[in-house]
Amino acid sequence: MKKDKHLKPSPERPSSSHRLCRDHLESILASVADALVVTDRNDRIILGNKAAEDLFATDSRDMISMSLQELLAKHALSIIDLDKMKHSGRTQRFDMELPTEDQRGIRMLQGISSPVCSPAGDSLGCTVLLFHDITYERELDRLKTEFVSMAAHELRTPLTTIRGFSELLLERSFSRAEQKKFLFYINQQAEHLTQIINDLLDISRIESGQGFVLSRSETAISLLVQEVITVFQEQESGHSYALQLQDTATTLDIDKDKIRQVLENILSNAVKYSPDGGRILVEGNAAEHSYVLAISDKGIGMTPDQMAHIYDKFYRADNSDTAIGGTGLGMGIARYIIEAHEGAIDVQSQYGVGTTVSITLPTGKKE
Amino acid sequence: MKKILIVDDHWEVRYLVKVSLRSESYLLSSAVNGLEAWRMINEEHPHLIILDIMMPGIIDGLAVLKRLRSAPEFKNCKVVLLSGKGQQADLASGFSAGADAYVVKPFSPRELVAKVAELLVE
Numbered sequence: 001m002k003k004d005k006h007l008k009p010s011p012e013r014p015s016s017s018h019r020l021c022r023d024h025l026e027s028i029l030a031s032v033a034d035a036l037v038v039t040d041r042n043d044r045i046i047l048g049n050k051a052a053e054d055l056f057a058t059d060s061r062d063m064i065s066m067s068l069q070e071l072l073a074k075h076a077l078s079i080i081d082l083d084k085m086k087h088s089g090r091t092q093r094f095d096m097e098l099p100t101e102d103q104r105g106i107r108m109l110q111g112i113s114s115p116v117c118s119p120a121g122d123s124l125g126c127t128v129l130l131f132h133d134i135t136y137e138r139e140l141d142r143l144k145t146e147f148v149s150m151a152a153h154e155l156r157t158p159l160t161t162i163r164g165f166s167e168l169l170l171e172r173s174f175s176r177a178e179q180k181k182f183l184f185y186i187n188q189q190a191e192h193l194t195q196i197i198n199d200l201l202d203i204s205r206i207e208s209g210q211g212f213v214l215s216r217s218e219t220a221i222s223l224l225v226q227e228v229i230t231v232f233q234e235q236e237s238g239h240s241y242a243l244q245l246q247d248t249a250t251t252l253d254i255d256k257d258k259i260r261q262v263l264e265n266i267l268s269n270a271v272k273y274s275p276d277g278g279r280i281l282v283e284g285n286a287a288e289h290s291y292v293l294a295i296s297d298k299g300i301g302m303t304p305d306q307m308a309h310i311y312d313k314f315y316r317a318d319n320s321d322t323a324i325g326g327t328g329l330g331m332g333i334a335r336y337i338i339e340a341h342e343g344a345i346d347v348q349s350q351y352g353v354g355t356t357v358s359i360t361l362p363t364g365k366k367e
Numbered sequence: 368m369k370k371i372l373i374v375d376d377h378w379e380v381r382y383l384v385k386v387s388l389r390s391e392s393y394l395l396s397s398a399v400n401g402l403e404a405w406r407m408i409n410e411e412h413p414h415l416i417i418l419d420i421m422m423p424g425i426i427d428g429l430a431v432l433k434r435l436r437s438a439p440e441f442k443n444c445k446v447v448l449l450s451g452k453g454q455q456a457d458l459a460s461g462f463s464a465g466a467d468a469y470v471v472k473p474f475s476p477r478e479l480v481a482k483v484a485e486l487l488v489e
Contacts, residue, residue, distance in 0.1 A: 164387065164476050165383060
């Protein structure tokens with residue numbers, strides 16, 4: 001038979017199907033990324049590929065004639081349904097755990113075993129097993145489940161107010177003043193709930209890799225900042241806002257709504273975490289190829305530990321005694337938005353003194 | 368006059384519970400975390416405690432409950448756990464820590480009031 005470097009059907013053998021010569025098949029097996037092991041009808045290993053050698057830390061020559069049990073028991077932490085799998089004559093899946101190479105972690109593998117049959121369908125008595133590493137997928141699943149759990153929990157708090165006060169209003173009598181107060185809380189918490197849901201969707205998009213589609217436009221950054229500050233001033237939270245913007249002619253190619261969202265988030269943190277009122281300062285300066293905005297408060301500040309968690313999902317530095325809690329998602333989303341603009345965000349804080357959040361956005365149109 | 372202590376780190380929940388339980392037969396007070404709750408339990412000897420589980424600080428609601436149950440002078444104090452954690456496992460650990468009732472948030476004020484009344488009659 002002609003030996004060929006490329007996989008071509010051999011012309012000397014007339015057949016209805018293409019035949020590949022043994023060397024090529026061996027190369028194929030050696031190249032399969034998943035660990036592949038073939039056992040005979042007595043569960044003795046007759047073949048193991050390179051990936052199997054790596055996975056089981058056993059040379060394929062040593063593997064041959066070992067029983068499958070022996071090979072797996074050498075390393076595996078747990079195997080499910082191995083017996084069931086062996087004698088069924090059908091394709092079976094099973095789960096397996098192996099320690100990682102440094103022995104400190106666990107790898108999760110999914111195994112598939114299939115009986116080897118001739119093209120005509122006759123069983124040849126052997127079984128081929130593939131081992132696929134699903135550690136990453138399992139970890140993702142776990143994170144997703146955890147996220148759903150935390151999200152559901154976050155929704156409970158505003159719902160407690162809404163459900164509770166609405167039932168009270170329906171079933172009891174209250175003075176007009178109290179009726180109005182309770183309705184205000186219900187409304188406020190409904191808005192908070194809306195914000196949580198919007199943030200959750202944002203985070204979901206970010207984490208699934210879909211991200212945001214930025215719709216950029218040339219924006220006068222000083223005007224945008226002014227707009228946002230005006231809204232906050234109208235809230236009359238007991239804070240004074242000082243604006244010190246240099247280079248006010250600077251325009252940035254940014255997604256106006258998203259950057260507004262970031263500014264609102266940073267400012268509402270400043271308000272929330274300086275409960276005694278005080279001055280919130282917004283400074284803006286053009287730097288070499290960027291514009292830097294710094295928002296400072298003289299509030300309660302953060303400890304180094306709190307700072308370390310600032311971008312964690314659902315993390316709130318202070319959960320207690322705030323009329324409207326944040327969602328704990330804002331900074332994570334803010335960072336994502338800024339980085340999507342090729343900018344940077346930085347937080348400096350001192351416990352008991354105050355906090356400054358700086359965002360840097362590049363100037364110049366995106367090429 | 369029965370003394371009721373309300374423990375929850377969320378201001379809105381404390382207020383909701385206070386309005387729900389407003390009555391001539393109850394004297395209501397509140398605490399914002401486990402540490403403050405323990406202090407007030409010792410100062411005021413409430414007849415019943417409405418206790419949130421998840422609160423910031425080292426002492427959460429279950430820790431307060433366990434401490435309470437290990438102190439014989441408080442054995443007649445009734446405890447209603449009020450929590451967002453509502454899985455079977457959570458209820459089980461609440462009751463085995465010594466709770467007399469477990470109410471899951473979001474809750475019905477009517478049901479809470481009925482439960483409190485029931486426990487204070489005993």
